[in-house]
Amino acid sequence: MSLVDRLEEAKRSGDFQALFDLIPYSRFLGLSARMEGDELITTMKYSDHLIGNPALPALHGGTLGALLESAAIFELLWRAETIVLPKTITLTVDYLRSGAPLDTHARSIVTRHGRRVANVRVEAWQADRATPVATAHAIFLVMREQAPPRVIDPLGPDSGPAPAAGAS
């Protein structure tokens, strides 16, 4: 069974953990998820191997980036009608304060879901949701792998972005 098929199955059964357990890297980070009301909350369980600064101690910035990116991807997978594996185009992380050695939670909002691109904002916090440790915005390619070829542009390939509607 392909990953997409197994994701579809996990979605049908409402088994969040199955979604995460499919991805080795999510297991490595110790990710889990739950619904709180209408919100999908992704949690990175604290573990010593997530530390980036043992003197403080503080979580590694990469782990927070990975949590934010993963939360955004799972939000897209969870909300989408048909599952397409989102491919990250860009991820921009703002680090607001150092991450304490605690569980970290993340919540995403899909600000725009187009035919090809989805924009997602994500926020991560620890003990107090009002003081986030990091926020991110991410842009994903959300096209199906076997998408039909695009209409051939008479101006030739790579002739720049598609003309705006109405342009001749």
Next chain:
Amino acid sequence: MRRMSNEDKPLPVSRGFVDAIPHNRALGMKVVEFQRAEAVFSLPYDEKLVGNPDTGVLHGGAITALLDACSGAAVFAALTEWSSIATLDLRIDYLRAGEVGKEIRCRAHCYRLTRNVAFTRAVAYHDDEADPIATSMGTFMLGTKAAGTKK
């Protein structure tokens, strides 16, 4: 063009980026180069870091951690006196999927250092820096000593 690796004689200060940092160690990172304002790290392919089990391609998060760690090291490589640093922001562009089974390298450069802020660029690649997997731009705050870590 392949650069000579000084992996067999890393500077003591550079080894600390892996030895003293649990997450870098957990990812299996290695310091390949550490010199004036530049750092090169490597990340071996590891099944535990896979993001898509169908293809075996590594998760973007592992590359994020590599770019972040290597960019931070480049800031340390630029400093003339020790200072604590904290990442302010990191923007990553994912240009293509990594290849299965291949080590990923990251070269980071701290191209501007001011009294308070350091600016970095980094590129992640397999064999050829001209064919990158991901690139990043970062900013770091300098002198962010937290309570209890005074010199």
